[in-house]
Amino acid sequence: MDSAGEVLNDGKITLEGFTVAARAFADKWKRHNLSFPSWSWVPLINRTLLKKEECYLSLEKIIILSSLEGSAEEESLGVTADWWEKEESIDHTVLVQNVEDEAHYYDYHIVYSASYMVPMLYFRGYSSDGKPLSLDVIKRDLPSSSVSLLLESKWTFITQEEHPYLNRPWFKLHPCGTEEWIKLLSESSSSDGCQMPVELYLVSWFSVVGQVVGLRTPLEMLI
Amino acid sequence: RREGRRREKRGEANEKAAMSMYGKEQFRCRFISTNPKSLLTALLLLSLLQGFTSSWEDSIWFDYKGVPLKWYIPTGVLFDLLCAESERPWNLTVTFLSYISASLASFGYPSNVLIPCEGEDSAKWNFVNSLKEAAYIINGNCKNVMNMSQSDQEDLWTSVMNGDLDAYTRLLPKLKMGNIEDEFSRKESLSSPVSRQGGGTEIDVAGQVKTARIPVRLYVRSVSQNFENLEDVPEIDTWDEISYMNRPVEFLKEKGKCFTLRDAMESLLPEYSGDRAQTSGEEEADGSQETRGEIKLVRIQGIELKLEIPFSWVVNNLMNPEFYLHISVLVIGPQR
Numbered sequence: 001m002d003s004a005g006e007v008l009n010d011g012k013i014t015l016e017g018f019t020v021a022a023r024a025f026a027d028k029w030k031r032h033n034l035s036f037p038s039w040s041w042v043p044l045i046n047r048t049l050l051k052k053e054e055c056y057l058s059l060e061k062i063i064i065l066s067s068l069e070g071s072a073e074e075e076s077l078g079v080t081a082d083w084w085e086k087e088e089s090i091d092h093t094v095l096v097q098n099v100e101d102e103a104h105y106y107d108y109h110i111v112y113s114a115s116y117m118v119p120m121l122y123f124r125g126y127s128s129d130g131k132p133l134s135l136d137v138i139k140r141d142l143p144s145s146s147v148s149l150l151l152e153s154k155w156t157f158i159t160q161e162e163h164p165y166l167n168r169p170w171f172k173l174h175p176c177g178t179e180e181w182i183k184l185l186s187e188s189s190s191s192d193g194c195q196m197p198v199e200l201y202l203v204s205w206f207s208v209v210g211q212v213v214g215l216r217t218p219l220e221m222l223i
Numbered sequence: 224r225r226e227g228r229r230r231e232k233r234g235e236a237n238e239k240a241a242m243s244m245y246g247k248e249q250f251r252c253r254f255i256s257t258n259p260k261s262l263l264t265a266l267l268l269l270s271l272l273q274g275f276t277s278s279w280e281d282s283i284w285f286d287y288k289g290v291p292l293k294w295y296i297p298t299g300v301l302f303d304l305l306c307a308e309s310e311r312p313w314n315l316t317v318t319f320l321s322y323i324s325a326s327l328a329s330f331g332y333p334s335n336v337l338i339p340c341e342g343e344d345s346a347k348w349n350f351v352n353s354l355k356e357a358a359y360i361i362n363g364n365c366k367n368v369m370n371m372s373q374s375d376q377e378d379l380w381t382s383v384m385n386g387d388l389d390a391y392t393r394l395l396p397k398l399k400m401g402n403i404e405d406e407f408s409r410k411e412s413l414s415s416p417v418s419r420q421g422g423g424t425e426i427d428v429a430g431q432v433k434t435a436r437i438p439v440r441l442y443v444r445s446v447s448q449n450f451e452n453l454e455d456v457p458e459i460d461t462w463d464e465i466s467y468m469n470r471p472v473e474f475l476k477e478k479g480k481c482f483t484l485r486d487a488m489e490s491l492l493p494e495y496s497g498d499r500a501q502t503s504g505e506e507e508a509d510g511s512q513e514t515r516g517e518i519k520l521v522r523i524q525g526i527e528l529k530l531e532i533p534f535s536w537v538v539n540n541l542m543n544p545e546f547y548l549h550i551s552v553l554v555i556g557p558q559r
Contacts, residue, residue: 010363114470115356115438159352162293164469167462176355176365 006198011179011186012117017198022057022110024199025206032220056165057110064104064141103128104141111164118178119202121209122163122170135160135171146212173212181208290459297543299524303551304442304465347380350545357438357546358400360471367399383544391544400546434473437538438547441468441491445556456553474534484537485530488518495554520553
């Protein structure tokens with residue numbers, strides 16, 4: 001399949017390219033990230049206003065446990081409540097103790113931006129009773145590198161905006177400059193100057209963006 | 224200060240809004256705003272009320288018949304969406320909460336729908352982010368906004384907040400947004416090649432601009448049944464009845480053809496296109512066809528527009544200060 005024209009020279013991607021890249025990303029994630037829940041592809045067929053190709057990737061109900069001592073990075077587990085119930089080998093007494101610390105739930109959506117022509121990460125946090133978490137609370141769950149970047153940066157790169165399809169306030173990583181570092185990634189990874197294949201676009205993108213919110217991309221996915 | 228907001232411009236409409244306030248005090252307040260260059264949001268309405276709140280820590284929100292007003296949407300758009308039949312004066316309810324407590328929800332604060340507004344800074348960042356997004360769409364990058372000095376940015380925002388058109392016009396060249404070709408203003412693309420960099424606009428071999436991308440925020444309200452008068456349109460209960468689309472219009476310029484507002488709308492809402500014989504190519508089992516949806520009403524900041532108007536006129540006259548066109552549309556949904 002000729003992917004030329006879907007990933008553009010300047011690091012941007014078309015909607016068609018995004019659709020292909022997103023499916024490839026979800027597949028690779030499922031194959032290489034077995035201990036983690038998988039991304040699902042949410043189509044927008046109910047909405048008569050949007051073309052059928054417009055969809056987004058969703059990863060929901062990720063639990064991050066922040067205990068009172070220690071940093072969030074060391075203590076956090078990326079699991080869902082379903083996975084937890086299935087794993088019988090875990091010592092439940094330890095679990096109970098952890099659950100008493102506040103469990104924060106996170107939803108992540110990868111959405112295509114027609115304005116910037118790149119993917120965008122939307123996320124939100126909520127406690128077990130469904131109440132949304134404020135940015136201050138969420139910052140405590142983020143890796144310390146992200147927090148220091150937030151403080152230093154002249155431009156806010158985590159903004160609170162309305163989710164483009166769900167009509168509710170979510171947080172978003174600002175896409176400014178995305179296409180520049182994607183271009184750098186693609187130049188440095190190919191010696192013969194070939195363009196990044198569209199199947200790897202979202203994987204490469206997420207390997208950088210995911211780190212900001214503490215989600216790691218297994219190296220095998222980048223092959 | 225209220226008088227200072229009055230400006231005369233070609234094609235604008237005056238909008239009067241009176242606010243009745245309940246709660247601790249009850250009184251009426253009148254102000255006049257002129258469209259389309261005013262970025263008057265619910266937040267800016269709040270600044271008029273500064274005399275009645277001691278600080279920004281007070282929780283305050285507006286609603287129209289129970290539907291909370293989103294402060295980051297221009298009031299002109301809110302008015303177009305929530306009042307099918309233009310109601311003047313526009314009666315809003317303002318709620319004050321002097322005490323911040325963990326149980327805001329118990330007082331009815333719609334936090335699951337509204338993004339909390341933390342004062343003027345929220346509105347300013349919203350403006351700057353929209354400006355950057357618009358720059359991306361028009362120029363292919365937002366370098367022009369990033370390169371603006373901090374003080375110029377502040378001044379630009381202040382001019383918008385104060386409705387100071389003179390100051391805004393003076394500061395515009397510093398923004399270097401790039402020209403959007405307009406037949407009516409006679410700016411030829413060949414005279415400003417520098418601004419056409421990046422993925423924003425394409426230039427064909429002859430050096431003439433073929434397409435431009437125009438930032439548009441589309442707010443669509445769909446009703447299921449046709450109606451004769453606007454008064455017959457039922458009022459909306461929640462924001463879920465309004466579909467929001469943030470997608471640029473690809474402005475095609477072909478020689479001899481005029482790209483109209485209808486063309487722009489059809490590119491954004493193909494299901495409501497007038498030329499299509501069938502929407503999905505499927506017929507019902509009994510052989511009857513689906514009837515297409517229909518665009519009933521298009522309004523920008525209170526001004527109703529005919530679909531035959533050239534899109535370039537709309538772009539050059541009805542654009543908001545952050546370079547976005549906010550279009551409110553009322554459609555009849557396809558009958559199934």
